[in-house]
Amino acid sequence: MGGGNGQKSKTARERNLEKQKQAKGSQLESNKKAMSIQCKVCMQTFICTTTEVKCREHAEAKHPKSDVSACFPHLKK
Ligand SMILES: [Zn+2]
Numbered sequence: 001m002g003g004g005n006g007q008k009s010k011t012a013r014e015r016n017l018e019k020q021k022q023a024k025g026s027q028l029e030s031n032k033k034a035m036s037i038q039c040k041v042c043m044q045t046f047i048c049t050t051t052e053v054k055c056r057e058h059a060e061a062k063h064p065k066s067d068v069s070a071c072f073p074h075l076k077k
Contacts, residue, residue, distance in 0.1 A: 039063075039071045 036048035037055065041063045046055070052075055059071040069076045 037072065037074070040073060041066055041071045 035045040037046040037050050038044070039046070039055075039058060039062070041059075044058070044062075046058075055072045055075060056068050059066065059068040063071055
């Protein structure tokens with residue numbers, strides 16, 4: 001594998017991209033650990049930062065016959 005300086009700098013950039021991807025991957029790992037909201041109907045888990053809007057969207061999309069509070073009791077008013 002030959003190559004001039006141009007190719008070398010490209011490789012360095014690609015290496016940096018790899019590092020960034022790995023950093024994002026570890027963020028996903030910590031997000032998985034932060035799962036704390038669970039739909040009581042289908043037992044799907046959501047990260048604790050999931051907004052009420054997203055929970056309602058899930059309930060309406062997946063369980064149109066069920067009340068939102070049946071899926072996510074913490075949303076009860
Ligand atoms: Zn569900």
